[in-house]
Amino acid sequence: xxxxxxxxxxxxxxxxxxxxxxxxxxxxxxxxxxxxxxxxxxxxxxxxxxxxxxxxxxxxxxxxxxxxxxxxxxxxxxxxxxxxxxxxxxxxxxxxxxxxxxxxxxxxxxxxxxxxxxxxxxxxxxxxxxxxxxxxxxxxxxxxxxxxxxxxxxxxxxxxxxxxxxxxxxxxxxxxxxxxxxxxxxxxxxxxxxxxxxxxxxxxxxxxxxxxxxxxxxxxxxxxxxxxxxxxxxxxxxxxxxxxxxxxxxxxxxxxxxxxxxxxxxxxxxxxxxxxxxxxxxxxxxxxxxxxxxxxxxxxxxxxxxxxxxxxxxxxxxxxxxxxxxxxxxxxxxxxxxxxxxxxxxxxxxxxxxxxxxxxxxxxxxxxxxxxxxxxxxxxxxxxxxxxxxxxxxxxxxxxxxxxxxxxxxxxxxxxxxxxxxxxxx
Amino acid sequence: xxxxxxxxxxxxxxxxxxxxxxxxxxxxxxxxxxxxxxxxxxxxxxxxxxxxxxxxxxxxxxxxxxxxxxxxxxxxxxxxxxxxxxxxxxxxxxxxxxxxxxxxxxxxxxxxxxxxxxxxxxxxxxxxxxxxxxxxxxxxxxxxxxxxxxxxxxxxxxxxxxxxxxxxxxxxxxxxxxxxxxxxxxxxxxxxxxxxxxxxxxxxxxxxxxxxxxxxxxxxxxxxxxxxxxxxxxxxxxxxxxxxxxxxxxxxxxxxxxxxxxxxxxxxxxxxxxxxxxxxxxxxxxxxxxxxxxxxxxxx
Numbered sequence: 001x002x003x004x005x006x007x008x009x010x011x012x013x014x015x016x017x018x019x020x021x022x023x024x025x026x027x028x029x030x031x032x033x034x035x036x037x038x039x040x041x042x043x044x045x046x047x048x049x050x051x052x053x054x055x056x057x058x059x060x061x062x063x064x065x066x067x068x069x070x071x072x073x074x075x076x077x078x079x080x081x082x083x084x085x086x087x088x089x090x091x092x093x094x095x096x097x098x099x100x101x102x103x104x105x106x107x108x109x110x111x112x113x114x115x116x117x118x119x120x121x122x123x124x125x126x127x128x129x130x131x132x133x134x135x136x137x138x139x140x141x142x143x144x145x146x147x148x149x150x151x152x153x154x155x156x157x158x159x160x161x162x163x164x165x166x167x168x169x170x171x172x173x174x175x176x177x178x179x180x181x182x183x184x185x186x187x188x189x190x191x192x193x194x195x196x197x198x199x200x201x202x203x204x205x206x207x208x209x210x211x212x213x214x215x216x217x218x219x220x221x222x223x224x225x226x227x228x229x230x231x232x233x234x235x236x237x238x239x240x241x242x243x244x245x246x247x248x249x250x251x252x253x254x255x256x257x258x259x260x261x262x263x264x265x266x267x268x269x270x271x272x273x274x275x276x277x278x279x280x281x282x283x284x285x286x287x288x289x290x291x292x293x294x295x296x297x298x299x300x301x302x303x304x305x306x307x308x309x310x311x312x313x314x315x316x317x318x319x320x321x322x323x324x325x326x327x328x329x330x331x332x333x334x335x336x337x338x339x340x341x342x343x344x345x346x347x348x349x350x351x352x353x354x355x356x357x358x359x360x361x362x363x364x365x366x367x368x369x370x371x372x373x374x375x376x377x378x379x380x381x382x383x384x385x386x387x388x389x390x391x392x393x394x395x396x397x398x399x400x401x402x403x404x405x406x407x408x409x410x411x412x413x414x415x416x417x418x419x420x421x422x423x424x425x426x
Numbered sequence: 427x428x429x430x431x432x433x434x435x436x437x438x439x440x441x442x443x444x445x446x447x448x449x450x451x452x453x454x455x456x457x458x459x460x461x462x463x464x465x466x467x468x469x470x471x472x473x474x475x476x477x478x479x480x481x482x483x484x485x486x487x488x489x490x491x492x493x494x495x496x497x498x499x500x501x502x503x504x505x506x507x508x509x510x511x512x513x514x515x516x517x518x519x520x521x522x523x524x525x526x527x528x529x530x531x532x533x534x535x536x537x538x539x540x541x542x543x544x545x546x547x548x549x550x551x552x553x554x555x556x557x558x559x560x561x562x563x564x565x566x567x568x569x570x571x572x573x574x575x576x577x578x579x580x581x582x583x584x585x586x587x588x589x590x591x592x593x594x595x596x597x598x599x600x601x602x603x604x605x606x607x608x609x610x611x612x613x614x615x616x617x618x619x620x621x622x623x624x625x626x627x628x629x630x631x632x633x634x635x636x637x638x639x640x641x642x643x644x645x646x647x648x649x650x651x652x653x654x655x656x657x658x659x660x661x662x663x664x665x666x667x668x669x670x671x672x673x674x675x676x677x678x679x680x681x682x683x684x685x686x687x688x689x690x691x692x693x694x695x696x697x698x699x700x701x702x703x704x705x706x707x708x709x710x711x712x713x714x715x716x717x718x719x720x721x722x723x724x725x726x
Contacts, residue, residue, distance in 0.1 A: 075691045082479060103478050103693070193585075193674055249564040251585035251674040391477075394692045398498050401675030405587035420497050 034063035035323050037310075038084075039095040040077045042070045045278045049343035056330045062323050067091055073196070085109060090313035092320060093327060096142070098133065098385030101309050105136035111312040111321065113140040116328045125350045127373035129380060130307055142309035143331040146346035147369050150273040150306065150381045151204050151299040152361075154280070155292040156262050159186065165268070167294050171208055171238065174297040178245040181268035188245025190258040190267035193404065195397035197255055199383035201271045202239055202400045208298030209235040212377040215302070219382040222392065222425065228418035236403065236410035243404060251405065262291070271296055273306070273384075277361055278345040293361040295368065302377035303369050306384035307349055388421075395424035465706065472699035480695065489696035498676050499701065502684040505591050509680065510659035512595045513602075517655055518648065520599065521606030526636065528607070529614045539611070542604035550601070554668025557597035558584065587677035590670055594678055598665055602658065606651050613647035614640065653716045660709055681705050 035057065041050045054064045069077035074097060081094055090109065104110050117123065117140040126134065126144060134142040153174075159165075160177075163184055168174040178188030191201070207215045210231040218226035226232065247267075250258075259279040261267040270276060280291045287293060310331055312324040330336050337348035338357055347358065347366040351373055355366040372378035380386025385393050399420055403413045475485040493499055524542060528535055545553065560566040561584040571579035583589035617640055625635050663682035670678040672687070679687075681701055689698035 079690050086479060100478075107479065194671075195673070195675065198675075248582065249562075249585065252671060390691065390693045394687070395497070398676055401673070402587075402677075403675075405673070405675035405677055416497070423492065423495055423497070426492060 034065045035092040036065040036067055037093050038067045038081055038091045040069055040074050042068050045344050049340050052339050060326055093310050093312045096309050096311055099389045101142040101311050102136055105141045109313055110141045111314050111324055113328045116325050120332045125352045127351055129378045130349050142311045143328045144349040145308040146341050147305050147307050147349050148273050148346045149303045150200055151296045151304050152274055153294050153296050154262055154270045154276050156265055156268055157290055157292050159268050168297045171298050187247045187267040190261035190270040191246035191250040192253040192255045192258040193251035195401045196383055198401045198404045199397050203382045204271050204296040205239045206235045208296055209238055212302040219387040222421050224418045228414045232414040233410045236413045275345055287360040303372040304379055304381040306381045306386045391424040392421055395420040468699045469703050472703050476695040478693040489700045493697050493700045498679050501676055502679045502681045506680045508591055509595055513598050513659050514652055514655045516599045517602050517606050518651055520603045522610050524607040525610035525614055542607055545601045546605040550664040551668045553597055553601050554665045558669045561593050585674055587674045590678045594669055609647055609651055613644045617643050656712050657709055
């Protein structure tokens with residue numbers, strides 16, 4: 001009986017002991033020249049792109065312990081990461097988005113990548129807006145993988161030809177072309193009714209309506225006067241106008257199902273980030289021949305971006321630190337940046353490369369991103385957490401989604417938007 | 427075998443006295459720590475500056491005032507009120523009706539009872555997903571009706587922000603009614619048949635027998651049913667996540683989905699903790715008086 005009781009007691013105590021002091025475990029699992037990388041790149045092109053990193057590390061004799069946490073657009077992975085850090089058992093590195101890297105840096109949890117950055121001249125080759133997310137207090141704390149941009153329209157080429165639609169150059173032409181498609185019995189805009197997709201389309205409309213300066217004031221500086229301004233009301237009016245070209249079944253639809261509507265010839269356009277291109281390519285379609293890609297009319301001179309970052313966690317182990325440096329070096333290297341973007345459908349985060357290996361859409365996207373970086377119109381995407389921290393981003397989602405799913409008037413929406421943003425920042 | 431029998435008996439007695447306490451103590455300690463300890467911890471977090479990670483600096487009622495000024499919290503409270511009320515009333519009414527009908531000494535009662543009770547065996551995720559498919563205009567009922575030739579048929583509540591919460595009520599009622607029926611059926615079987623016979627001999631009509639004699643005697647069953655349903659309603663999370671994901675927009679957000687979203691995707695642990703404590707307080711306000719009356723009854 002006493003033995004059994006002891007077992008019971010031990011069964012209760014052991015997990016506690018592990019939770020309280022798991023540093024021993026961390027060293028054991030990483031003592032063999034392996035890196036443990038937390039990520040949520042589990043599907044198609046993403047997994048292939050991550051495989052490129054794994055292969056390059058293997059060439060340097062470094063093993064790979066994958067730690068994928070799928071689902072929730074990274075929400076689940078971040079929850080796992082938080083519990084790992086709070087139990088003092090960080091992975092070697094983790095894929096993060098937006099302000100997360102800054103948050104971890106503020107908690108002094110990250111290794112500095114300054115050596116690698118100065119050797120690779122990162123200050124010169126990565127554009128300022130990317131550095132804003134990859135540097136903290138002047139120190140490099142993250143290695144940027146790529147630039148994704150969100151102000152793209154993906155179009156069904158054969159439907160355009162059939163209906164005699166030219167690539168629209170202005171907002172009015174854009175609306176007129178969707179009207180044409182709708183009159184011909186198609187859906188004008190393939191639309192996925194999920195909060196982040198609502199916000200992705202909305203930020204396109206804001207940028208197209210107010211221009212780069214207004215976008216920066218409203219979405220990045222979160223100026224209450226810009227948020228509740230006539231320009232914002234006009235943006236909501238235009239958004240409402242655009243929404244009449246979506247179909248009735250859009251609520252809850254995933255983005256790739258919306259892309260499939262364009263691929264299958266059910267819909268004319270989709271407004272979505274450049275990851276949508278992967279769906280077209282997987283369907284065996286050629287850019288510029290089978291499908292068209294162009295910047296959302298009115299946003300040609302600007303690029304709204306998001307960018308995956310790799311952060312490395314502080315570690316006492318010399319071998320781990322060396323492997324972290326190697327990994328950062330690889331991610332920042334010109335060859336890897338190009339290979340990775342080819343596989344993932346993005347463009348390189350470095351602006352000093354030749355684009356000739358990329359597909360037609362990405363070549364154009366890369367030149368536009370470079371030009372935007374030059375002219376200071378490469379701006380973080382609100383919908384993807386590169387304009388404002390998560391609390392503000394989700395407050396914007398609340399209003400934009402409510403606007404999409406109700407008949408909220410534009411002036412009320414603008415007023416509420418300014419209010420909830422203020423609330424999230426308080 | 428040198429110990430005298432009397433002493434051995436004393437040791438056994440002592441063992442019998444202490445053994446239950448010893449065996450229960452680990453689970454007691456674990457529950458104390460992991461349930462009540464974390465309730466206290468969460469309560470503290472709701473008064474702290476916690477964001478992405480716990481932060482133990484005292485912030486007074488800052489998170490509570492942010493919670494109550496939040497746009498989605500208002501929607502969540504309104505939804506739980508609508509959902510809870512409709513869910514409890516409909517389940518109780520339908521459950522009672524089914525129980526009365528089943529109680530008419532009909533054939534195959536056992537099989538029917540099982541059929542009604544089965545939905546309760548499913549997880550809310552399964553119920554939610556199945557109803558989502560069934561009610562999705564592009565996949566389920568509406569499309570089937572259209573393909574059968576009824577072109578004007580329309581049932582798009584699931585994607586209508588004003589009606590979506592009612593589809594959640596439908597699915598939840600479908601799941602729980604059978605269980606409530608079983609509770610009422612057990613209650614009906616416990617009623618003294620002599621009393622009913624006496625009423626019948628006096629010539630009372632059936633509806634009067636139910637209205638005046640049977641249903642008033644089911645009072646304790648009503649109380650149990652309402653308490654069970656109320657706490658299921660307040661806890662409702664998985665059904666909504668599977669069925670609507672809180673959408674369209676945030677039209678079907680409830681306090682539980684609000685809490686999850688603030689804790690995990692908005693890096694607002696303080697507000698999430700405040701909403702969790704609020705939910706606990708509401709459940710406690712329902713359960714504690716109930717437990718109190720139950721315990722008092724069983725003692726007397």
